[in-house]
Amino acid sequence: MFENTINYKPEYVLDENGHRRRFKTDKAGYFLIDLKKVRNEVSGNKIEINGKKVEGDKIDINRIRGIKYDRENGKLYVLIDKQWEQIQSSPSGGLSQLIMKNVSFFLIPDNNGEYFRQWRPQIKKPDDIWNEIVKVTNLPGLTSAPKLQPIQTRLIMLSTGMRAPLGLKVYGPDLETIEKSGLEFEKILKEVPSIIPSSVFYDRAVGAPYIEIKLKREAIARYGMTISDVQEALQSAVGGMGLTTTVEGRERFPVRVRYARELRNTPEELEKILVPSMTGVQVPLGELAEMHYTRGPQMIRSENTFLTGYVIFDKQPGVAEVDVVEKADAHIKAKIESGELKLPTGVSYKFAGNYEQQIRATKRLALVIPVSLILVFLLLFFQFKTITASSIHFSGVFVAFAGGFLMLWLYGQPWFMNFSIAGMNMRDLFQMHTINLSVAVWVGFIALFGIATDDGVIMGTYIHQVFEEMKPATVHDVREAVVIAGKKRVRPAMMTAAVAIIALLPVLTSTGKGADIMVPMAIPTFGGMIIQMMTMFVVPVLQAIWRESGIKKTNGGKLKHIETS
Structure with missing residues (x-):
């Protein structure tokens, strides 16, 4: 499976003859001519794009570089040796033949030697490709499919059983009742603003054509047969019956005997199946069943x-x-309370999908985050020995916490960083869009908690050393000592924060594998470290207030000191 593969798996609705409406989809999909190969996963055939019809329930579409389609004259061109050549199907319908045709333009290579390439003017990013697929396959009787990559599709189907990241499971006593309720839920979910209406679809359970054989008990009794006699004859003729087993060396193969396909593939042929009676008369199945x-x-x-x-x-x-x-659950409950939706007896529903993993992770994080904060505070307490001093340095965590959320909010604002440098838009460079709270974001916050106290510890430790040397006895002396210590620790604190900020820039601009996880993880840490530089002012001020209060409470101006290991 290629990385640039699109997994298109629509749901077909059967027509009145029990046939799937494939041909219109195949014809529409062919006009997405910027394709390399289409793989029909049902039949397992790989069909090159050469004008042949492509069929299948699940289609993997692969791109090809340097191919274009001229809609005016219906010509297909492919880039070979920096020159466009026309592709024309051979009269025999076999593999396509290449006919040389000079074209007056070439593709421009980039820094990596690859060619800058555009599918069509309206195609700017992978989502535009998906929108084109959905547009041309918007046909009656065919539902849209969710945008999923092949591996992602398999993971979702293994975890939820559904072929979509979100869904509603309807439970009931029988399939007809479930389908009736499912269609009602389908209409209601289309009304929810946060849901794409075209993506809502009830996965029809009823609709496949079956041949029903209803036995005539009176006719069977008239010929002196039993129900099991007719069933055995039907089973052996259609399904086959084991006759023997052949031994070929170390391998064994069962041998089954049944009617040839042309003698059992229609109801008319099934009616001709002969059933032996007690008298030896061969009775056609059509006289014994409808x-x-x-x-x-x-x-x-x-x-x-x-x-x-x-x-x-x-x-x-x-x-x-x-x-x-x-929102969808609240909307459904409102419909039930108002009487617009009446669920039959025995029918229940439950939402399922990726959000379940998010809920489970949120419950775990509700325990992990407080534990991580407590551990950070304990480490500070072991260093400074007092609750007050530890709390002063722990204040950097709250400052960084606010900075992380501020950066998440700015990422969702269209005006933030909306300018270009050297032709590169900064929002595109840093992939700025709305970031929702997820496991990756909270992991970034946990990492932020661990490094948010660095500047405070650097500043507070040196302030304590200065107080040990100067031994200030008045409020003025305390403030002077704090200013002296603070000035000498501005550069180390700035360097500590700058190292963390600069180290995160490659992560924020990454686009390769794993970027969808690493970027949300780095955003709160990046924003928190920028705002956390405020602790260069917060910690000295809090230290001064604490030390001054200690002087005011002592008699004779004796200063109360803290001890450190």
């Missing part, structure tokens, strides 16, 4: 012994999954 098409379940899903149906949906960009689920 056969007709009926609609049945495409797939039977069950969880915790309950039949289940899925209503899948996707969120609007920039909205947290937890917020989407909370």
Whole structure:
């Protein structure tokens, strides 16, 4: 699977004849001509783009570099040796032939030797490619599919069973009741503003064509047969019956006998199956049973012994999954309370998806974050021996905490860093967009707590050393000692903060693998360290207030000192 693969897995609705509406999708998808290869995962065939129809329930679409499609004359061009060459299908319908055709322009290479390439003028980023796919496949009877990469799709389906990051599981006593309720939920979820209406779809459970065989008990009894006789004849003719097992060396192969496919693939042929009677007469199955098409379940899903149906949906960009689920749940409950939605007896529902992992992680973080703060405070207490001194230096954590949230807020503001330097927009360089609270963000805050007290410790430790040397006895002496110590620790404190800030710049501008995790993790640390430089002023001021209060409380101006190890 290629990194630039798009996994398109729509849901088909069967028509009145039980056939899937594929051909329109295949025809529409062909006009997305900037493709290299389409893999039909159902049949396992790899079909090169040469005008042939592409079919399949699950399609992997791979890009090719240097290919363009001229819609005016219907010509397809591919870049070979820096020159555009026209592609024309061979009359035999086989592999495409290349016909040389000079074109008056070339692609421009970048610094890495790769060519700057544009699919079409409106294609600027990967999301635009997905929007084009959704646009051309917006057909009646075909639902849109959520934007998922192949590996991501498999992980989600393994964890939730659904093919979407968010969904609603409907439990009920039978499939018909579940489908009726699922369609109602589908209409209601489309009304939620934070949900993309076109992505809401109930995964139909009923709709697959079945051949139903209804036995005529009177006719069977008239021929002196039993129900099991007819069922065994039908089983052996259609499903096959084990005859023997062949031994080929160390391998064994079962041998099954059944009718040829052309003798059992239609109801008319099934009616011709001969069933032996007690008298030796061969009776056609059509005289012993009635056969007709009926609609049945495409797939039977069950969880915790309950039949289940899925209503899948996707969120609007920039909205947290937890917020989407909370709003959707509140909207459904409001509909139930108002009487607009009446659930049948035995029907229940539950939201599922990636947000469940977020909730579980939030519960764990509710324990981890306080523990990390307590550990930081204990380390300060072991150093300074008093609660007051430890609290003064611990104040840097709260300053940095505010700075982290401020940076998260600024990332979501369109005006922040919205300027260009040397032709590069700063918002694009730092990938600025709305950042929701996630596990990665909270891990960044935990890392921030550990380094937020560095400047305070540097400043406070030297202030204590100066007090030990000068032994100030008046308020004026205390303030003078604090100023002297503070001036000599400005540069070390600035260097400590600058090292952390500069080290995070490559992370904030990274775009490779893992960047979607590392960037949210680095944002609160980056913002917290910038604001945390305020502790160069906060810690000396708090130290002065504490020392002055100690002098005022002592008799004769005797200064109360703290001890350090």
